Amino acid sequence: MAQQNTGDELEIAALLNRYARAVDTKDWRLYRSVFTYDAHIDYSANVFQGSLDEAIAFFSGVFSEGVAMSMHYISNIESEIDGDTARVRAMFYNPTQIKGVPQLSVFGGYYFHDLVRTPDGWRSRNLREEMVWTANSPREGQA
Incomplete structure (x- = not known):
């Protein structure tokens, strides 16, 4: 069982790395491959907040137009694996260059994924982001 969990943990870490690369390179086909078709x-x-298709529309529109560069670092991945499901908590650190903001904006927090094992490997059925802190965010100071 320990070998199975180690293999699953490596596959889950690879999935989160693929997620980060997809967002940072604005590769929405790759982004889609991280999730189940019915993901929230x-x-x-x-x-x-919404469906996978709505997330891709958001990212390919507002996000792509407003973000010149982002570079997600995902670490401290904790997986609770139970058969073909897993609950994952991972930290993120995300320096971002937002168009029109002279300084680099930086964001930090947690990603919470509910994963399922599919014939194509682990996929996220539910992703929730919890922002813990920001620096130089254009939203700072807004009510």
């Missing part, structure tokens, strides 16, 4: 994605800390 909650970036409510960043004013978005």
